[in-house]
Amino acid sequence: xxxxxxxxxxxxxxxxxxxxxxxxxxxxxxxxxxxxxxxxxxxxxxxxxxxxxxxxxxxxxxxxxxxxxxxxxxxxxxxxxxxxxxxxxxxxxxxxxxxxxxxxxxxxxxxxxxxxxxxxxxxxxxxxxxxxxxxxxxxxxxxxxxxxxxxxxxxxxx
Amino acid sequence: xxxxxxxxxxxxxxxxxxxxxxxxxxxxxxxxxxxxxxxxxxxxxxxxxxxxxxxxxxxxxxxxxxxxxxxxxxxxxxxxxxxxxxxxxxxxxxxxxxxxxxxxxxxxxxxxxxxxxxxxxxxxxxxxxxxxxxxxxxxxxxxxxxxxxxxxxxxxxxxxxxxxxxxxxxxxxxxxxxxxxxxxxxxxxxxxxxxxxxxxxxxxxxxxxxxxxxxxxxxxxxxxxxxxxxxxxxxxxxxxxxxxxxxxxxxxxxxxxxxxxxxxxxxxxxxxxxxxxxxxxxxxxxxxxxxxxxxxxxxxxxxxxxxxxxxxxxxxxxxxxxxxxxxxx
Numbered sequence: 163x164x165x166x167x168x169x170x171x172x173x174x175x176x177x178x179x180x181x182x183x184x185x186x187x188x189x190x191x192x193x194x195x196x197x198x199x200x201x202x203x204x205x206x207x208x209x210x211x212x213x214x215x216x217x218x219x220x221x222x223x224x225x226x227x228x229x230x231x232x233x234x235x236x237x238x239x240x241x242x243x244x245x246x247x248x249x250x251x252x253x254x255x256x257x258x259x260x261x262x263x264x265x266x267x268x269x270x271x272x273x274x275x276x277x278x279x280x281x282x283x284x285x286x287x288x289x290x291x292x293x294x295x296x297x298x299x300x301x302x303x304x305x306x307x308x309x310x311x312x313x314x315x316x317x318x319x320x
Numbered sequence: 321x322x323x324x325x326x327x328x329x330x331x332x333x334x335x336x337x338x339x340x341x342x343x344x345x346x347x348x349x350x351x352x353x354x355x356x357x358x359x360x361x362x363x364x365x366x367x368x369x370x371x372x373x374x375x376x377x378x379x380x381x382x383x384x385x386x387x388x389x390x391x392x393x394x395x396x397x398x399x400x401x402x403x404x405x406x407x408x409x410x411x412x413x414x415x416x417x418x419x420x421x422x423x424x425x426x427x428x429x430x431x432x433x434x435x436x437x438x439x440x441x442x443x444x445x446x447x448x449x450x451x452x453x454x455x456x457x458x459x460x461x462x463x464x465x466x467x468x469x470x471x472x473x474x475x476x477x478x479x480x481x482x483x484x485x486x487x488x489x490x491x492x493x494x495x496x497x498x499x500x501x502x503x504x505x506x507x508x509x510x511x512x513x514x515x516x517x518x519x520x521x522x523x524x525x526x527x528x529x530x531x532x533x534x535x536x537x538x539x540x541x542x543x544x545x546x547x548x549x550x551x552x553x554x555x556x557x558x559x560x561x562x563x564x565x566x567x568x569x570x571x572x573x574x575x576x577x578x579x580x581x582x583x584x585x586x587x588x589x590x591x592x593x594x595x596x597x598x599x600x601x602x603x604x605x606x607x608x609x610x611x612x613x614x615x616x617x618x619x620x621x622x623x624x625x626x627x628x629x630x631x632x633x634x635x636x637x638x639x640x641x642x643x644x645x646x647x648x649x
Binding site (some may be wrong): 182211212213214217219220233240243244246247248250251253255257258260261291296298299320 | 326411426516531593594596597598600601603604605607609610615616619622624625626627629637639640642643644645646
């Protein structure tokens, strides 16, 4: 499939106190943004267990967007810093698994930043569209017949 | 006396350490012999696959299956022993979660074969690779074919119990043997299907005698680089990535007690879905920095983050393998 016609599936995690309200504001203000994100509201970005991200990617998502309050503005004082540290380490682990780290993005958005939420979402969807589908756990097209591929390797040159 | 219940033990993609752990139960092994008829145990006695095939279904009471599923022979035996066994135990880390052989899932299987026969230390000028079939005058011969990824037993057949550890500690093996013998004698009941047996229900940290305080790590280091290491203080607190916080208890914190960090061989603790994710959370929590630049600098102290957090668990994790291992041959 050509990437221009590919609609990425994005799972978005929002913080109850800021980015969820930012998305609400974007909706109330009727701002247009890419419809590819399925939002899941958490109480805080610090609630984001990396398991959620891995579950999403392994179950068919092409990208994951994590959103939270700006540094220093966390409703729970400093939990968004924990989210930041997890995110940075998670990206390193994902690289090791051959997943483009750009498939996971952390965005800070306050409750007033509906426009920022909308534009960052649209931007992220375009970035993931360029990367193409993740299709985790599925063989790439044309490689269904593994045995044949292996047998090519086993040829003994004269 | 009635015929003794039958016992089998098989090794698939494993190192043989699990078998040693069973033998390390010392005189307890005599109890196994006294209470069971050992019908199939390739490492200990001569037996042929066709003998197992000839057995009636469900005729083996207990099968300890160690090793992951790396090739078609492993898969065939896993399916065969599932059919012949009443109780199938995924025994040891390889069968439970892939273990060290599961790290092969970081590379496409073709690359693994290529590396094995074509690195600069390998004398293979004609680039000869093994084939899985060959024609000889007597007919066609086969050797097992590698599968694309290493799979824990549960990804291939239905498993009754899981007994993690690399290898399972011998005192835990002995306790499980005692339990099964009590069950046979009607003195105890089996735990619910799917249970993890021969383990604790907490983390290695809970069994670790070292002192724990609030952890503020400014630099991650390797254990050999923290001289002199404090033998009484939490290893993670000293800046060495220790896998204890995510790892199931059951070993009495053997490595930290001996002065080394936990590497996670007992697998995910109770309630942990993805072992690596839990460790990411644990390590991220102890980093004493709040700016991306400083955090990245501290993370540079973990040179192989994927290997660190999935050392034993990659094949059993949510992602199971790298993208290239899935996609390429």
